[in-house]
Amino acid sequence: MSGPVERVGAAALDRLRAARDLWRLYVSTIAGLGRALARRRDHAGPPRGELGRQMFHIGNRSLGFVIVTLGFIGMVVTFEACLQLSRVTGDYSTVGGQMIRLVISDFGPTLTAMMLATRVGAGIAAELGSMKVTEQIDALRMSGVLPVDYLIVPRFIASVLMTVVLTVIGTLVMYGAGGLTAWRSFAVNPSLYFDISLVRPRHVAIGVLKAVAFGAAIPIVAGFCGLRARGSSEGVGWATTAAVVGSSFAVIALDFVISAAALWVTGGDL
Amino acid sequence: MTGLGAAALRLCRELGGMLVLAGSVLRALVPPRLDRRELAKNLHKMGNRSVPIVVLTAFFAGALMMLQSGPFVKKLGATSLAGWGAGYAVLREIGPILIALMFSGRVGANTTAELATMTVTEQLDGLRALAIDPIRYLIVPRVLSMIAMLAVLTVIGDAVAIGGAAVVGRLMLDIEWSTLFHSFADNLEPADFLHGVWKSLAFGGAIAIASCYFGVSVRGGTVGVGRAVNAAVVASAVSILVLDFFVTYVSAP
């Protein structure tokens, strides 16, 4: 069991098994959503107000973080774009129009979600990971509770809703910060920059679709990593690390898939 | 109001702690007496661990930028500019940023988890009891390795990203390989590439200091390690994006 071929084979099998388990967690979360809707009020389940608490948790803890990071990257992207235009044409009139199109359909949702993957993903994995290694997950199961229904489903719903809300905020901040940079550093007239006539409903639809997909992926991947934690404090640390990388990568990969699909559906006329 | 004040105080304390740590790392470098073995081990481990995720991320980053700029360029009928939009964004901004974010998640967070576990299990005190300076022995090699490795990974990632952009340009936007090649070669300057690498050095330093700081200042046992990792990746992400702005602004022509 130590030859290089066996080791590669074993690693590949592990990956496959992990992918299968991740898929199963996704399926049972969707099933759990159905169970949550069908559940009678007096019956078992997460405590009342859990959804609100999770939404507050995700939204409140990430708001400042998203505003700061998206603000700075909005300034940088606009700065670079204007710099490049000054090299070629020196005509800044299209900067705002191109910027809003890109920010709405790609940069806004993707970068907001990258930040949430870091903040929320790590938080969920650390929380569920410590519950796993202290056997609290097993204790839940012994009370006849499905950990997915109790822990993942509320975080899933809260994450989808809050990712959409934070994406809207992040998009506005990024676009606004870009306008400020264009005006201060390249003297672009704000009324020219904040011209949204190039935005079409399909851009907004793509942006919202991406936000929903990212918001759904982050708690599933992070929850999966947390529930797989083993050992003690070190195990929780590893799980948190894996959650950050896994959910960030899920965001990038989903971004590519949705962008490519959108390109295909619209026949290249984005 | 009190909550806001407490948050501001905490922010100041953490920023101050990171600056102090950065200072002691610099001081420990002055006669550069390095534990070569520890340095080599970290370089190897960090590079090895993050190559797959960096390659994947860079490929998608390049592909995405081509997806975003390609249709626009095609609509203008200027396919020879395809490499300009995608390549420029990838080399100067998206490549270094995404790679740094992934690196902070993979290597930075790992370092925090590792150092935090050592701190919680009192191994750091054990080193001090043996009269070994943990900064010189544990932190300095990690900081140097992270800075060096992130720069190397950014160089690798840039190449992969351009490849990803080219693949999307050919397969999804129907642009000829030769057109793509010329558009990259004619429109991208070495300065664009160097700009990204120069940034990655700054990002590497920020990630290294943040992840080591939160690793050694961990409190609260088992739960604390998860929290430390969480704080480290958040601090890394903020410093990457804030630094990105200042480096871009300062180095603008």
Added chain:
Amino acid sequence: MSALVLTHVTKRYGTRLVLDDISLELARGARLGLIGPAASGKSVLLKLVAGLEQPDAGTITVLGDTITRPHVREVDLGELRKRIGMLFQSYALFDFLDVAGNVAFPLEQRGGIPAAEIAERVAARLRAVGLAGSERKLVGELSGGMKKRTGIARATVADAELVLYDEPTAGLDPVTTQKIYDLLAADQQRTGASVLAVSSDVAALAELVDEIAFLYRGKIVYRGPARSIRDAPDPLVRQFVRGELDGPLTEAIG
């Protein structure tokens, strides 16, 4: 009918064989203690019985329900688990709830029990374990003994038909240990539940259970009455229980 039947159960972690072809039966209302050297698979056996992990081979029937049938789902096991009480080795108390919340949890999750009745049963249970007055304390504020007693209250509040105890007194001082064993014995008298208990404290365990089984290298090598465990015919068990340095156990470990 038996409370518990294990037939030819085998469990591996990677290449390590933890439980090797174990067969075991526990009658309704019977009390069995499980002892053995560290890492001999005692806790794993409890987790298999609770359905928290699946064996690699063999069948397990708990309270008349075979939990090792193919494609058994977590949802189906839920109903059975509500009839089982379990005390975890590391307490496994919910740190997001206070003491009363922890004890009330199994009852709340059953559904259909009025809140007043839950409160009454929780209060009665906390009185029984000597935690009256600590209802609103958070888990982080409790001492080891209080955590253990909270765990016991949670495991027994729903009047389980089968209770599983994993090291009920590990890490506690002798006085608290005695108190907890008295408590467990009184509880069992009251409910008539079947008991499977894992413990390293053989002397205290022998007062709670009728029979003791010795798990060694993944196999049950001995099972006999608890009262005379110090004089068991098997030299391996005798040495383990008496804590002697010379004997077959030492030779086997090397």
